[in-house]
Amino acid sequence: MQFSLLLPQKVVFGWDKRSEFGAIAAELGTAAVVVHGSRTLRTSSLWSELMAALESHGVQVVCELGIHREPTIEDVDAATAMVRSSSPTSDMVIGIGGGAAIDLAKAVSAMATNQLGESVRDYLEGVGEGLSIENDPLPMLAIPTTAGTGSETTKNAVISVDDPPCKKSLRSENMIPKIVLIDPELSVTVxxxxxxxxxxxxxxxxxxxxxxxxxxxxxxxxxxxxxxxxxxxxxxxxxxxxxxxxxxxxxxxxxxxxxxxxxxxxxxxxxxxxxxxxxxxxxxxxxxxxxxxxxxxxxxxxxxxxxxxxxxxxxxxxxxxxxxxxxxxxxxxxxxxxxxxxxxxxxxxxxxxxxxxxxxxxxxxxxxxxxxxxxxxxxxxxxxxxxx
Ligand SMILES: [Zn+2]
Missing domain, CATH: 1.20.1090.10 (Dehydroquinate synthase-like - alpha domain)
Incomplete structure (x- = not known):
């Protein structure tokens, strides 16, 4: 028998486990990029609860990004520019939402530390310059809210390409989120x-x-x-x-x-x-x-x-x-x-x-x-x- 197995470093699973969010985030850094999906989540009392937990554990939000569809090359490039110019410099990424938010968070965490190409396109399989993710991405915490894609455990981010119309992956074994926090209660309002x-x-x-x-x-x-x-x-x-x-x-x-x-x-x-x-x-x-x-x-x-x-x-x-x-x-x-x-x-x-x-x-x-x-x-x- 032969196999290799890739997994996040740590998975925390359970109803109401979001109560550990602040402490878990603080394991990865102090200056966070936060990527979220639906506007419903962003405007909910749950959001205020999560942000307060970050603050009380000494984690500052230095950049906030929203996405409500599968990310395009332009979405990733714009988000990467914001992250690279954030002050203080971000040292971790938190992705909260469905597959789109987590994929954008994964892409941004990789592009923040890999700056050889001008665009994420240069790193995409099949369409770009064939550049690879050489440097470790920023450590990432993924919090899936839709019980579907499994993107929180995979090594690729799916990016929509216009010309020709297709979906391509940004891929590296180092892109698997370091920590995954799954609280099924977050999917109740889906x-x-x-x-x-x-x-x-x-x-x-x-x-x-x-x-x-x-x-x-x-x-x-x-x-x-x-x-x-x-x-x-x-x-x-x-x-x-x-x-x-x-x-x-x-x-x-x-x-x-x-x-x-x-x-x-x-x-x-x-x-x-x-x-x-x-x-x-x-x-x-x-x-x-x-x-x-x-x-x-x-x-x-x-x-x-x-x-x-x-x-x-x-x-x-x-x-x-x-x-x-x-x-x-x-x-x-x-x-x-x-x-x-x-x-x-x-x-x-x-x-x-x-x-x-x-x-x-x-x-x-x-x-x-x-x-x-x-x-x-x-x-x-x-x-x-x-x-x-
Ligand atoms: Zn699928």
Whole structure:
């Protein structure tokens, strides 16, 4: 057996654990850049509570940045300029929010200390000058609030690029946040549509990581643990956002999905979701949810052994025949998508048929490399057309 495992240095998890926020932040520095997502959080009493905790632990906020969509090259460059000119000089970054806020925080923490290129573009995979993150990023504390992307545990930040339209990663093993603080209570006010999309993103990450051609027994055990918590609780968290047990289970599953994917890669749902985001502005979690049943059908021969195990787990029936278990692995996901009112067809996500060729090209990223079944462009096009 061979594997390598990347993890944050410290993870603090639990309901109301934000009460430790000030003390945890003070472990990393005294002059913080704070990156947040939604305006709702920024204007809430919770925000005042968090900022007061920083102050009482001797941590000064020297720069505050907001982001409400996946960060673009321009967003990162503007944020980096602010951070580099902050006074006193910042010595740590705190990211609070969904995947976009945490990705911007990760990008800024890396760009603050790596100044060879003029723009983050020079460091992006596939489009830039091929510069790499040589210096340690500023130490970072990540506080996810949406129970979805798992970005708090991964080594890359996803950046939107306009020309050509695509999503590219800024990537370095040193970009994994040093400390992760997960308080499921922070997700209680997340709107129902975001609960569905981010929860299905986590479930897609757990399933794609489990069947990925780069999976290891260790990452697969994390995926099974995550799915055991996510599947019975996804709909409960969607129906009643204040359900403490359901919110805790989804936050735990989302965290595990991030650790798993960072160490195993993903598959075609994530590959295509990146293209749907870049060309058609489809939110990441929603794209993943629509694509997950399609990915399971496409891979059912290539990942037969894994889908038999998943089907028995989903149906809670270890005695299912192999064929019935594979069918159950797909039908349970389809039923969950129906419960959450997830669109079934690409056209319902706003995709135009003439965009399918571009989507095939745009799907060929890092995620697609982990897909169990290797797909030609023609095969991928016909799958997309069938589900358009
Ligand atoms: Zn995802």
């Amino acid at each position: 709107p129902q549509s975001v609960t569905a999309a981010s929860g299905m993103d986590a479930i897609t990450q757990l399933i794609e990581s489990y069947i990925s051609s780069r999976a290891t027994p260790l990452t697969q055990s994390l995926c099974i643990e995550g799915l055991k918590h996510a599947l019975p609780n996804m709909k409960r968290a969607y129906v009643d956002g204040t359900d403490q047990a359901a919110r805790t289970a989804m936050a735990y599953a989302a965290f595990l999905s991030g650790v798993a994917l960072a160490n195993s890669g993903l598959g075609m749902a994530h590959g295509i979701a990146a293209a749907l985001g870049a060309y058609c502005d489809v939110p990441h979690g929603l794209a993943c949810a629509t694509l997950l049943p399609i990915a399971l059908r496409t891979n059912q021969t290539a990942s037969r052994k894994q889908q038999v195990i998943l089907g028995k787990l989903f149906a809670k029936n270890p005695h299912l025949s192999k064929e019935d278990a594979i069918a159950a692995s797909i039908s349970h996901v389809e039923a969950l998508c129906d419960d959450l009112s997830i669109p079934k067809r690409l056209r319902d996500l706003g995709v135009r048929k003439e965009q399918l060729n571009d989507i095939v090209v745009g799907s060929r990223g890092n995620s697609m490399n982990g897909n169990p079944r290797v797909l030609t462009d023609e095969e991928l096009y016909s799958i997309l057309e069938e589900h358009w």
